[in-house]
Amino acid sequence: xxxxxxxxxxxxxxxxxxxxxxxxxxxxxxxxxxxxxxxxxxxxxxxxxxxxxxxxxxxxxxxxxxxxxxxxxxxxxxxxxxxxxxxxxxxxxxxxxxxxxxxxxxxxxxxxxxxxxxxxxxxxxxxxxxxxxxxxxxxxxxxxxxxxxxxxxxxxxxxxxxxxxxxxxxxxxxxxxxxxxxxxxxxxxxxxxxxxxxxxxxxxxxxxxxxxxxxxxxxxxxxxxxxxxxxxxxxxxxxxxxxxxxxxxxxxxxxxxxxxxxxxxxxxxxxxxxxxxxxxxxxxxxxxxxxxxxxxxxxxxxxxxxxxxxxxxxxxxxxxxxxxxxxxxxxxxxxxxxxxxxxxx
Amino acid sequence: xxxxxxxxxxxxxxxxxxxxxxxxxxxxxxxxxxxxxxxxxxxxxxxxxxxxxxxxxxxxxxxxxxxxxxxxxxxxxxxxxxxxxxxxxxxxxxxxxxxxxxxxxxxxxxxxxxxxxxxxxxxxxxxxxxxxxxxxxxxxxxxxxxxxxxxxxxxxxxxxxxxxxxxxxxxxxxxxxxxxxxxxxxxxxxxxxxxxxxxxxxxxxxxxxxxxxxxxxxxxxxxxxxxxxxxxxxxxxxxxxxxxxxxxxxxxxxxxxxxxxxxxxxxxxxxxxxxxxxxxxxxxxxxxxxxxxxxxxxxxxxxxxxxxxxxxxxxxxxxxxxxxxxxxxxxxxxxxxxxxxxxxxxxxxxxxxxxxxxxxxxxxxxxxxxxxxxxxxxxxxxxxxxxxxxxxxxxxxxxxxxxxxxxxxxxxxxxxxxxxxxxxxxxxxxxxxxxxxxxxxxxxxxxxxxxxxxxxxxxxxxxxxxxxxxxxxxxxxxxxxxxxxxxxxxxxxxxxxxxxxxxxxxxxxxxxxxxxxxxxxxxxxxxxxxxxxxxxxxxxxxxxxxxxxxxxxxxxxxxxxxxxx
Numbered sequence: 001x002x003x004x005x006x007x008x009x010x011x012x013x014x015x016x017x018x019x020x021x022x023x024x025x026x027x028x029x030x031x032x033x034x035x036x037x038x039x040x041x042x043x044x045x046x047x048x049x050x051x052x053x054x055x056x057x058x059x060x061x062x063x064x065x066x067x068x069x070x071x072x073x074x075x076x077x078x079x080x081x082x083x084x085x086x087x088x089x090x091x092x093x094x095x096x097x098x099x100x101x102x103x104x105x106x107x108x109x110x111x112x113x114x115x116x117x118x119x120x121x122x123x124x125x126x127x128x129x130x131x132x133x134x135x136x137x138x139x140x141x142x143x144x145x146x147x148x149x150x151x152x153x154x155x156x157x158x159x160x161x162x163x164x165x166x167x168x169x170x171x172x173x174x175x176x177x178x179x180x181x182x183x184x185x186x187x188x189x190x191x192x193x194x195x196x197x198x199x200x201x202x203x204x205x206x207x208x209x210x211x212x213x214x215x216x217x218x219x220x221x222x223x224x225x226x227x228x229x230x231x232x233x234x235x236x237x238x239x240x241x242x243x244x245x246x247x248x249x250x251x252x253x254x255x256x257x258x259x260x261x262x263x264x265x266x267x268x269x270x271x272x273x274x275x276x277x278x279x280x281x282x283x284x285x286x287x288x289x290x291x292x293x294x295x296x297x298x299x300x301x302x303x304x305x306x307x308x309x310x311x312x313x314x315x316x317x318x319x320x321x322x323x324x325x326x327x328x329x330x331x332x333x334x335x336x337x338x339x340x341x342x343x344x345x
Numbered sequence: 346x347x348x349x350x351x352x353x354x355x356x357x358x359x360x361x362x363x364x365x366x367x368x369x370x371x372x373x374x375x376x377x378x379x380x381x382x383x384x385x386x387x388x389x390x391x392x393x394x395x396x397x398x399x400x401x402x403x404x405x406x407x408x409x410x411x412x413x414x415x416x417x418x419x420x421x422x423x424x425x426x427x428x429x430x431x432x433x434x435x436x437x438x439x440x441x442x443x444x445x446x447x448x449x450x451x452x453x454x455x456x457x458x459x460x461x462x463x464x465x466x467x468x469x470x471x472x473x474x475x476x477x478x479x480x481x482x483x484x485x486x487x488x489x490x491x492x493x494x495x496x497x498x499x500x501x502x503x504x505x506x507x508x509x510x511x512x513x514x515x516x517x518x519x520x521x522x523x524x525x526x527x528x529x530x531x532x533x534x535x536x537x538x539x540x541x542x543x544x545x546x547x548x549x550x551x552x553x554x555x556x557x558x559x560x561x562x563x564x565x566x567x568x569x570x571x572x573x574x575x576x577x578x579x580x581x582x583x584x585x586x587x588x589x590x591x592x593x594x595x596x597x598x599x600x601x602x603x604x605x606x607x608x609x610x611x612x613x614x615x616x617x618x619x620x621x622x623x624x625x626x627x628x629x630x631x632x633x634x635x636x637x638x639x640x641x642x643x644x645x646x647x648x649x650x651x652x653x654x655x656x657x658x659x660x661x662x663x664x665x666x667x668x669x670x671x672x673x674x675x676x677x678x679x680x681x682x683x684x685x686x687x688x689x690x691x692x693x694x695x696x697x698x699x700x701x702x703x704x705x706x707x708x709x710x711x712x713x714x715x716x717x718x719x720x721x722x723x724x725x726x727x728x729x730x731x732x733x734x735x736x737x738x739x740x741x742x743x744x745x746x747x748x749x750x751x752x753x754x755x756x757x758x759x760x761x762x763x764x765x766x767x768x769x770x771x772x773x774x775x776x777x778x779x780x781x782x783x784x785x786x787x788x789x790x791x792x793x794x795x796x797x798x799x800x801x802x803x804x805x806x807x808x809x810x811x812x813x814x815x816x817x818x819x820x821x822x823x824x825x826x827x828x829x830x831x832x833x834x835x836x837x838x839x840x841x842x843x844x845x846x847x848x849x850x851x852x853x854x855x856x857x858x859x860x861x862x863x864x865x866x867x868x869x870x871x872x873x874x875x876x877x878x879x880x881x882x883x884x885x886x887x888x889x890x891x892x893x894x895x896x897x898x899x900x901x902x903x904x905x906x907x908x909x910x
Contacts, residue, residue: 049559049560049561049563049564049565050556050557050560052511052512052515052556052559052560053553053556053557053560055515055519055556056515056548056552056553056556058519059518059519059522059547059548059552060545060548060549060552060553062522062523062525062526062544062548063522063541063544063545063546063547063548063549064541064545064548064549065541066522066525066526066533066537066540066541066544066545067537067538067541067542067544067545068541070533070534070536070537070538070541070612071534071537071612073525073526073530073533073537073541074526074530074531074533074534074537074847075530075534076526077523077525077526077527077530077533078526078527078528078530078847078849078850079849080527081527081847081849081850081854081858082854082857082858084523084526084527085520085523085527085858085861087523088519088520088523089861089865091516091519092516092517092519092520092865092869095512095515095516096512096513096516096869096872098512099508099509099512099513100872100876103876103879104879146530146848146849147849148849148850305537305538305541305608305612305614306538306606306608306609306610306612306614306615307614308606308608308614308615308616309538309539309542309614309615312542312615312618313542313545315618316546316549316618317545317549320546320548320549320550320553321549323549323550323553323554324549324553324554324557327553327554327557327558327580328553328557330557331557331558331560331561334561334565334568334569334573335560335561335565335568
């Protein structure tokens with residue numbers, strides 16, 4: 001039961017990262033792939049009317065986490081206090097810049113909001129990357145299951161760590177690059193004209209850069225948490241995730257080589273899913289590793305809500321999930337197709 | 346620059362004014378550097394390229410850029426150094442100790458204040474979307490039935506306002522959910538298994554519905570066709586009301602906990618989802634709250650209608666707004682008071698008698714208790730100063746007969762009193778006063794409308810136009826009554842507010858983020874008001890701009906002497 005809920009909660013987060021990740025990526029690359037105000041509006045239009053739907057997955061994740069793993073939400077959110085508020089401010093800035101940027105046809109106004117848009121997306125990608133690094137490395141959880149963290153301490157990965165150290169920063173850099181590559185792949189699919197051409201170039205270079213970065217990050221992860229791979233090789237889900245990474249990479253490479261943008265985007269989506277799923281499966285059942293003492297770590301079994309709450313939640317949750325998917329399919333079919341310069345939001 | 350443009354325009358005016366003309370503007374784009382050296386005009390280069398070079402001639406001086414960059418760096422380092430010196434200079438044995446400022450170090454207070462502030466601000470937006478949603482459905486339905494274009498125009502116009510409200514509602518809503526974990530970790534740990542259920546349901550059932558269809562409602566009229574556009578309007582209205590329902594179930598659990606059990610680890614879990622969702626408090630509060638949201642929606646629609654009528658603009662639309670707004674406003678104002686408000690008060694009297702006593706400033710209990718029309722609670726002296734009361738009204742309203750006994754605050758220990766009786770009293774009485782005013786105003790407006798004199802009565806139109814902020818105030822003080830009245834409990838009767846906040850977060854962290862929210866929300870509010878005012882200024886009858894560059898002031902070619910030369 002608890003393992004199933006671990007999968008569901010991870011799934012909502014993975015869906016959020018894959019969906020909003022392309023918006024982060026597209027936003028970061030906005031000034032690189034678009035060179036006139038009209039082209040920049042084209043990038044914003046590519047994100048489309050469904051960006052709030054993407055963001056709702058974060059709310060779905062937060063709500064489900066609170067319902068199913070209340071003690072984890074309490075410890076983690078209080079511990080990441082300032083980082084989480086930076087994220088929520090970033091999300092506010094990003095949301096406003098999408099909504100108000102296009103509403104006035106003025107060069108300065110749009111230029112300003114395009115800048116806010118690119119900056120907030122970049123900030124969000126860094127913060128989410130650093131957050132992922134923190135989950136992988138562990139945080140200084142004490143015997144009561146609480147922790148509080150400074151932004152950085154001594155940049156080391158043991159003992160009283162901070163939010164940023166050499167490991168989490170490199171994960172953040174990796175996250176920024178892979179989300180940028182993901183966003184570029186999405187823009188290739190969704191735009192046309194010069195934006196599409198530049199996105200295509202960006203996607204090729206960025207995906208090429210991902211390969212050495214990925215190797216570096218893997219080695220670093222192994223150095224920081226040597227205990228994880230020892231557990232992970234016994235977990236079939238890790239092998240499944242690895243298989244997904246390989247298949248997705250092949251699809252992505254083929255798509256890039258043969259210039260089939262649908263394949264490339266599909267591969268890029270599933271590559272992200274595979275990476276996150278492998279990571280999630282590898283650390284299970286520990287949800288928050290303690291850098292102070294391994295016995296302080298918060299496991300899914302220790303932080304889960306009561307059995308009855310979990311049972312009741314598993315009745316209505318799938319219904320909500322099915323409905324959400326149905327709306328999405330309905331709307332995205334209606335809004336499928338390329339976004340051109342002329343078509344204004 | 347201007348010269349250049351005009352020359353160009355003279356040669357090919359259609360290019361500049363047409364859609365592609367939008368490209369002929371300034372651009373701070375990086376590829377301008379790729380241009381050949383200034384002055385190098387090749388015959389092959391297009392007019393666009395030449396124009397760009399003409400603009401960027403002075404900017405291409407990279408040396409100046411480098412120097413500027415260095416200067417900024419030096420300035421930054423200087424500021425940092427100065428700041429460092431200031432910090433280093435501060436004497437550490439300063440005699441002023443931080444403990445003296447007790448309020449600043451009270452983490453529980455600041456967590457409450459931050460949650461209250463962000464929540465009150467957030468709720469300014471959903472109350473309008475919940476109120477507008479069914480107006481959109483109704484107009485879309487009328488458009489489907491009658492084929493009258495004025496209804497479609499109304500939907501298009503109000504959908505834009507709805508969209509702005511929805512977007513601000515979403516971005517200000519995310520910090521609310523975060524704060525359950527960041528500032529109220531004690532509460533989340535204790536009751537997350539219960540309240541998390543409805544918060545997750547809100548995301549899964551309501552937000553996905555609303556957010557999937559809101560974009561389609563605003564931009565997708567063509568792609569969807571009239572029938573599906575109507576479906577989108579229903580989806581959006583339903584989604585906004587569902588999200589209100591789940592939040593009110595969560596709040597009702599905090600006011601009147603039902604359907605829970607204490608699990609083996611001492612934390613709360615769900616015992617019966619049915620009992621939890623069918624909490625009578627939740628349904629009464631939901632009805633009361635949704636009617637109040639409809640009041641906000643109808644007052645805003647009426648105000649816009651009154652504004653257009655007074656300005657003699659868009660007469661058809663203005664009439665539509667005034668009629669729908671005043672009628673729905675009257676019905677909703679009546680329903681807010683009776684039966685929903687009445688039932689809500691009875692519920693408080695039944696389950697939280699000490700809260701009712703505090704709301705009315707009743708220190709001494711007794712039968713034939715009156716409702717104070719005027720008066721200020723004096724907690725120190727334990728009495729209501731200069732009261733003017735309607736005798737017996739409170740007994741009757743809360744318990745059904747004039748003889749009913751109403752408990753007084755003195756019957757309870759002070760530790761059980763709501764911790765700010767004055768604020769609670771003022772909030773409650775302001776809500777009641779405003780609610781009564783709404784009924785009177787809307788009844789008079791509906792009466793005048795029935796006589797056909799609404800559009801010509803500029804005195805009344807002025808009142809209706811200026812009245813739209815009042816429902817926002819009423820909704821806010823209503824919620825303040827509910828939440829201040831619940832104190833000192835976080836979950837009434839089982840969990841104290843002082844146990845709920847995050848112990849690992851310092852008050853300084855919270856004050857810091859609170860200040861951040863105040864600043865960010867101030868700017869957000871200005872932007873929102875500006876954009877809404879702009880939409881209202883454009884009006885509902887504006888045609889869609891087919892040419893995105895058409896309303897660019899600087900692109901309009903004005904006849905100058907050059908043209909005539």
